[in-house]
Amino acid sequence: xxxxxxxxxxxxxxxxxxxxxFSGSVNAELPLLTxxxxxxxSNQAKEDERSGAIRSSSAFIALVIGYSLHLVMNNLFxxxxxxxxxxxxxxxLIIVFALANIIRYSRLYIFMV
Numbered sequence: 468x469x470x471x472x473x474x475x476x477x478x479x480x481x482x483x484x485x486x487x488x489f490s491g492s493v494n495a496e497l498p499l500l501t502x503x504x505x506x507x508x509s510n511q512a513k514e515d516e517r518s519g520a521i522r523s524s525s526a527f528i529a530l531v532i533g534y535s536l537h538l539v540m541n542n543l544f545x546x547x548x549x550x551x552x553x554x555x556x557x558x559x560l561i562i563v564f565a566l567a568n569i570i571r572y573s574r575l576y577i578f579m580v
Contacts, residue, residue: 476505487561496557503564507571521574529567536562 479502487499507526511518537553544552553559 472505472509476502476509478502479505496555496561500557500561500564503561503568506568507564511575518575522571525571525574526563526567528570529563533559533563533566 479498481502483496483499483502487496507522537559540549540551540553543549553562
């Protein structure tokens, strides 16, 4: 069951990225957001205190970086240096969950080997 949730999350992310980038529908970001959230909450094969601490600290770090990135991008948009403005909560959540997954899995598998 644990591997199933990871596979579903990866499938939703793989389908959600092109839908988010190329679809003009109102809720185009929902498959990507759902996939990133599913990947973040999925358990590892060996769930212990260390992996729980890595998950929670990765979420905190991603929230700080994501909010900082949100503020910088909106400031650059106000000064007309970029054409992208992050106005929806879903775009902020996509940034936070993407960063949280990157930080979590890199800390679990790259830096802790």
